[in-house]
Amino acid sequence: MMNTIIDITDPVLQFLESHRNTWTDYNIPFTDGVVLEELILKNNSKTILEIGTSSGHSTIWLAKAAEKTGGKVITIEMDINRFEKAERNFKNAGVDHLIDIKLGDAMEIIPTLRENFDFIFSDATWNTQQHDGYINFFKKCEPKLNIGGLFTMHNVTDGYGDDGRFFDYLKLLGNFKTHIIKASTAGISVSEKLY
Template sequence: MSQQQWNAVDDYFTDLLAPADEALSAALRDSDAAGLPHINVAPNQGKLLQLLAQVQGARRILEIGTLGGYSTIWLARALPEGGDLVTLEYAPAHADVARANIARAGLDKVVDIRVGPALDSLAQIGAEHTEGTEGADAPAPFDFVFIDADKANNAHYVEWAVKLTRPGSLIVLDNVVRSGAVTDAASTDASVRGTRSALELFAQHPKLSGTAVQTVGSKGYDGFAIARVLA
């Protein structure tokens, strides 16, 4: 099959099962106008994330990699009343675009955007979960984690995800195929090495049970991994 066929199938699935509304369309449009890279999830993938979070019954979601907030909107819409989502973005300019997109979608009251290196933000969140903040009780663990940031640090993000979740939580790791290069144990590419290390954690960590799936579509040849946190 060709990329043209993959695109046509994705268009059919999206139009039928994950049609855009103004908030989602505007998020993509404004992200493009701001010069953000075209690396957001596809619409049908965004709907999959939303469904997974809903099936999970997630009340607290952690997203590592905000970009323009497109996937954030899909995920935040899965939350029940009283739920919240924390999303981490390295680039202040990207966070500004995401903040406007999320506010237009009416989700700014449930989404907390943390700006800066994700590992620094995760350490801060870890401290909040251990000690609480400003005299308040520590936040509840996250029920769902979506990792879609710099791939070199994927293993570190998975390690933090395990620390910040509970038994039964789900962790989704995006872009794991690396155009097939994920099979190359000798690769010197930091993204490949980081992804392989994360997948090895999925396989070997005593608190994780996971798998990975290859995909084709409007984003080309790719895939994702998913793991359940064990007791």
């Protein structure tokens, strides 16, 4: 990853630091937030989509990066309680102007989005009974991912995410280059769309 210079006077970072050990509701670890920010900055991503807002920890990291690239974040959450917590957290962190949060089922919302994206972060939980859920999710996103864009997914090494079918599907497609970053036990897969 990049050697990021940390600005300790950054009010968003101060918010994240002050809440570092208080996030619940399936939010990502702090270390994974740092990874997401670095990926966006390295790739100068401006159009960012997040699937699975929870109460907004990862979204704040995405918005922190988007502010530096001149970008914006669209995030989707289906649980009303987490949605409302996230809205409050965005305002308290001072990044609400960078975020468009949508309430509903991402599988229904994604096809309605007009934007194409430079960066997609999937942190949604699928029912384990659903066959090929992560693949079906990816199929909704892939047409909206720009060439050179990154599709990232959380929980790829801790047993909460995909069981391997998603990565097998990417290999079959042949136009994605994938690696895994393990800053935490959860792991983040990073798949670049080559063509």
